[in-house]
Structures are given as C-alpha cells and as structure tokens.
C-alpha cells in the first residue's frame with residue numbers, strides 16, 4: 001500500500017512543488033491539469049516534469065508516499081515542501097490509499113519515449129522505439145528514481161554522451177534505477193559500477209540492467225570506497241554531494257572527469273566551495289533551474 005496525496009496548486013508553482021516534494025521524501029510525483037476532462041481542458045504533452053503547465057490555470061500535483069507515513073509525518077513533509085516551493089501555507093489536499101499495482105498503471109499512462117540526444121533515447125517497454133537505430137534504453141517508471149524525465153537525469157545523460165570513451169571505467173554514485181550506469185555501458189564504457197544507499201534502488205538497477213542486456217556491477221552502500229574511475233557521475237542532492245565531496249572526489253582517477261547534479265542553480269556555489277579542496281568544478285549546463293557541475297582531476 002502507498003498513500004497518494006493530491007494537492008491543488010497554481011500551475012505556475014506546480015513544478016516547484018513537485019521538485020520540493022521529491023526532495024522532502026516523496027517516492028514519485030506527477031502533475032496533472034486540474035481541469036482534465038472538463039471543457040477547460042488543454043492538451044497534455046510530454047512526460048511529467050515537462051508538462052506545459054503555463055497553459056493551465058491550476059494543476060493537481062500528485063505525490064506518492066510510503067504507506068507507513070503517519071498523519072504527523074505527512075503534515076511535516078507537506079509543510080517542508082510547500083515552504084520550499086514558495087507557498088505560505090500547505091495547498092488544499094486530499095489523501096487516498098493506493099495499491100502498488102494501481103500506481104504503476106497510473107504512471108505508465110503518463111510516460112512517452114524521451115529523446116536525450118540524437119544518439120540516446122529512453123523508451124518505456126510499452127512503446128515502440130521512435131528511432132530503432134539509436135541507443136534505446138528500455139526503462140519503465142518504477143519505485144526507484146531515474147526515468148529520464150527529471151532535468152537532473154537528463155543533464156547527466158547528456159554529459160555521459162559526450163564523456164564516455166570506448167572501454168572507460170565509470171562510477172554512477174546514487175544510481176537509483178541504474179539509468180546512468182546502463183547508459184554508460186551502452187555508450188561503450190568498460191567497467192561500470194552503480195552504487196546506491198537504497199537497497200530497493202540497487203534491486204531495480206539490477207533488473208533494468210538485465211532487461212537492457214548490459215553488464216554493470218552494483219553495490220549497496222552509502223559511501224564510495226574502492227577503485228578509481230575514468231568517469232564519475234553523481235546525481236544526488238546538494239547536502240550529500242557536499243558531505244561526501246572528499247570520498248567521491250577520491251574515486252576520480254588522475255585525468256578522470258566528474259559530473260554532479262541534483263543541485264539547484266541557487267546551490268551551485270555551495271557545492272563548488274565544498275569540492276574546491278579536491279577538484280575545481282565549473283557549471284556545465286542548466287535545465288529548468290537545475291544545474292550540472294563538471295570537473296577533471298589533474299593528471300598527477
């Protein structure tokens with residue numbers, strides 16, 4: 001069982017609320033037109049996170065939280081997210097118990113294939129690949145973060161398209177669904193390791209790697225230890241990226257490259273500062289208020 005929380009929000013703030021709910025601990029969030037099915041309905045395009053919400057007067061933001069969340073914990077989560085998204089009070093909301101299967105069916109109907117670059121697409125299993133000649137990663141929205149629809153995942157995938165060289169070694173730190181590790185392997189990397197603090201994410205990544213006929217190593221851990229890698233990518237949040245700066249930076253081989261995301265544009269300086277003693281980071285790209293930071297360890 002899960003709890004589905006439906007919040008009514010101004011369309012202009014729906015994206016920010018969606019991002020803040022994910023950051024506050026929601027397992028999944030989608031945005032819908034509150035007028036869907038009425039005369040005021042406007043067409044829906046793309047996947048959640050890229051909906052043209054400006055066309056809508058008001059939206060429904062639907063968050064999925066763990067079924068064990070009690071009323072006080074839910075109220076705290078919604079208060080934190082609403083505040084972070086610029087609301088003075090929590091928007092009106094309703095809750096509903098949802099069977100896991102229903103949620104998966106609900107989210108399936110909302111995902112279309114996603115073009116990352118001409119070379120790389122993310123294609124849900126129930127869709128034909130729009131470009132069969134491209135690298136197509138088959139990935140369904142599940143309970144682990146990383147379907148390609150979030151701006152931070154896209155920023156990392158775009159970087160991997162430019163950074164993977166044949167046979168290079170890759171660390172995907174905070175692998176979630178395994179999307180970045182799988183992409184790295186399909187783009188030609190040799191040894192690829194995905195690490196996640198969440199055991200369920202590691203399981204999901206294992207399933208997804210198998211489904212995509214890729215060989216990646218997976219590790220359940222909260223601290224990166226062990227080898228060094230030619231390419232390191234970490235799409236986690238600002239705080240863990242700062243706290244883990246020495247540990248993650250130490251995994252970048254001399255001459256190796258690193259990209260970090262999960263960072264809002266407003267948080268970039270904080271991360272650059274935390275990493276300065278180890279690797280100098282620059283802003284690589286930004287997308288919908290999120291940023292990708294990049295750096296390279298000097299050859300010793």
Ligand SMILES: C[S@@+](CC[C@H](N)C(=O)[O-])C[C@H]1O[C@@H](n2cnc3c(N)ncnc32)[C@H](O)[C@@H]1O
Nearest residue numbers: 145146153174175176196197198201222235236
């Ligand atoms: C935003 S998701 C990114 C998933 C995927 N890499 C992507 O780009 O879409 C962040 C992932 O990092 C994991 N994570 C958060 N803190 C971590 C830590 N300290 N060590 C390892 N994994 C962590 C979370 O469990 C989650 O799966």
